[in-house]
Amino acid sequence: MDLENQKRVKDFAEQYGPENVVVLLGAAEGEASGLAAETVTAGDPTYAGPLTGVSLGLTVYHVCEPEVKEEFDAAVYDEQVSMMEMVLDVDDIINEMKSIREQFCKYL
């Protein structure tokens, strides 16, 4: 995850309390989603950014996961996300995200 984004996530977690923050991802692949999810839960796996060694344990979802999809107005989702749903390997993303959440999320 971009170092500046890591900093912003860290700042938001401090400002609002980690239990009140949900990180919503839009990455195009399972692996990239998993890396970003790991960064905001267990810490930066690349040891490069401000979240290195910082386990925020934030709640994190990908926008294509069913839990998130059902929160949306169906028309907005159709307009903004449905094309990408057709393109992405959604099952792979869901598996990656679930695995990271089960291991590292502290506020589920």
Add this chain to the structure above:
Amino acid sequence: MKAVIKGAGYILVHVPDMVLRNGTTQTTERIVNPDSEYLKELPKHLRSFEEVCSYWPNQVYIGNKTPDDLAALEADKVRGWADLKCDVTDRYGKFGQIMPQQQFLLLMQACDVFDLLKLDAGFVDKYKAEFAENPLITEDITARIPETQTEIAEIERLVKEEHSEGLYMNDVLVGCIKRAHDIDVNLSAHVMHENIVSKASSVLSILAAVKSTGIDKNEVEYIIDCCEEACGDMNQRGGGNFAKAAAEIAGLDNASGSDTRGFCAGPAHAIVEAAALVASGTYKTVMVTAGGCTAKLGMNAKNHVEKDLPALEDCLGGFAVVLTADNGIDPVINLNMVGRHTVGTGAAPQNVIGSLVAAPLEKNGLKITDIDKYSPEMQNPDITKPAGAGDVPLANYKMIAALAVKNGELQRADLATFPAKHGLVGWAPTQGHIPSGVPYIGFAKDDILAGKIKNAMIIGKGSLFLGRMTNLFDGVSFVIEANDGNNQAEGGVSEAEVKGLIAKAMKDFAAALMEQAE
């Protein structure tokens, strides 16, 4: 009047020492984690010049192989094309060349007009002859290399005591770039290095385009640079003008010019502007050029090292495209079919692809499937896949296909075959603006002239949010299509036709006078 694609030049510069010393992944690692295993491992993953020349995507980039040749290869699922040796290993191609580092350091010195770049006298003696023999290097450029060079002891002192940026060959110091100001960070040795590299690789691109198109240098009236660097000083940090600076060295004496910026979308913006300048009749011949970027060298090398791959981002990329007034033959840029990502478009991929692909086609009564080939972000997947960024061109084709399905222009069952039919495999180095649609322009011209395809859409996209000025995304697209031969600049209204029109007007006038008299 219409603007046509006269042709393009494409160059690569193999700079392994700059990967180690100037790529931001490495410079960042050196600050954050100076003793890291990665920094120790990376040098073992650098390729030789011969390996770079025998790498398939590089041979496609300079035009010795085609995108179709590349697509026909059986790539390894993990290592891609990395272990396949191309049967053509020539450093020179029909679009340009792959320049080795030692020649490029000399070209950089030829491009430095402020006596900032110092080279070791022994290094220059060793390589000056081979530099002069490079077919793109003119005598004027060779003459810019100073007769008297610098002793290595002085170069060492400049690096140690004067904040100069070292220039290395096989990890040995052979030169340096001095800072251009004691205080101004915009003229620091680091920035000057980045900018001279960009300028020099742009010069090489211009020379490659002049050669591949066969134009006279004096025909070029305007040049637009669309790289992603900024040159200026503390009072005007992005003042410019890379375009004119490079044109001077390349010998385009009749050209003026300016810079256009838009992150990776810069080239597509610049080509639309250039086409409009030609179509309006403002200039007859306009060139668009961009040099390479040192910061992005080895950008994904951590992943490459981790997966025991070569550090594939070891080349600077450059390109130049020549646009001229309609000659009735070369493919045309259709300015009625320009895709625009506007401020109000939004950042959702659906909106982005809609604005860049579907909207301009719809306006012209065309469907997504009416475009034979799309050239969006043409990053080489060998580089991006191991880094977790996937196959970028393929992702784009899937999105375009999905939009076609949504719009009822493509059957869902045809989603899987769309990329091979309307797409290309990526072969461009991940130099930001370099892969952004433009690498196909040279081939598109050839494929259209050969009747292989009738049209192609070039799509540039840019991540404006990286500059922290806006969260907006950006993009622009345009269509290149076969010339119908009906609207030549010279032949549109010929001298004889003008005389005929005047004669007719005179006759009508005379007849009207006679009528009045009667």
